Amino acid sequence: MKKYFILTVCAVLFSIATAYAQADKIVGVYASVHEGNSSKIKVSKVNGGYRAQVIWLEKLHNEDGTVKTDKKNPDKAKRNTPANKIVLIEKVTYNAKKDQWDDGKIYEPTSGKSWTVTCSFKDAKTLKVRGSFGPFGKSVYWTKVE
Numbered sequence: 001m002k003k004y005f006i007l008t009v010c011a012v013l014f015s016i017a018t019a020y021a022q023a024d025k026i027v028g029v030y031a032s033v034h035e036g037n038s039s040k041i042k043v044s045k046v047n048g049g050y051r052a053q054v055i056w057l058e059k060l061h062n063e064d065g066t067v068k069t070d071k072k073n074p075d076k077a078k079r080n081t082p083a084n085k086i087v088l089i090e091k092v093t094y095n096a097k098k099d100q101w102d103d104g105k106i107y108e109p110t111s112g113k114s115w116t117v118t119c120s121f122k123d124a125k126t127l128k129v130r131g132s133f134g135p136f137g138k139s140v141y142w143t144k145v146e
Contacts, residue, residue, distance in 0.1 A: 023094030026050055026101055026119060030127060030142035035110055041088060041142060050101055052089035060084055072112030083109070089117055089129070106131040 027050070030041045038058040043050055060083060062068055068083040092104030099120065106117035106129065115131035122128045122141065130139040 022096065022099070023101075025121070026094075026127065028144050029055070029146035031145050032140065032142045034140060039084075040145070043089075047091075049091040049093045049104065050089070051087060051091070053087045054084050057084045070109055072109065073107075074112055089119070092117060092119060 024045065026043050027045055028043055030043065030052075032039050032041055039054055040056040041052050042055045043052045057068070060067060069079060070081040070083065070086050071079050073079050073081070086109050087107065088109075089106050090104055092101040094100075095102050101119040102117070104117050105114045107114045108131065115133055115137070118130050118132075120128050125144045127142045127144065128139055129142060130137050132138075
């Protein structure tokens with residue numbers, strides 16, 4: 001009986017460790033092209049969830065040489081955030097049953113709007129990021145580079 005108990009405990013601990021490793025596979029740096037603009041986005045673990053933030057933007061400057069900012073953000077306090085520091089995804093968590101990250105929001109700086117978001121891997125290096133509002137949505141694909 002003791003032997004089965006130990007085996008059961010080991011199996012449960014292994015399952016928990018595997019789930020955590022699976023959840024953290026989203027962490028990394030991704031390349032993206034959105035509306036003709038190339039960028040790099042860093043996904044990191046923050047406060048029990050995951051967050052995605054722009055860390056590099058190919059076209060960071062306006063024609064006059066000034067740094068592009070988050071001018072369409074509905075939060076006036078964030079409108080001066082440099083475009084290479086905008087947080088795109090907040091608070092997604094891993095859903096093991098669906099093998100996806102959900103229960104968060106994605107912010108689209110080109111429109112200033114936020115949507116419900118789900119993220120899942122299409123393959124080992126391609127993250128499908130889907131923003132939606134009810135039955136309507138749009139998917140983009142980010143390629144893991146680090």
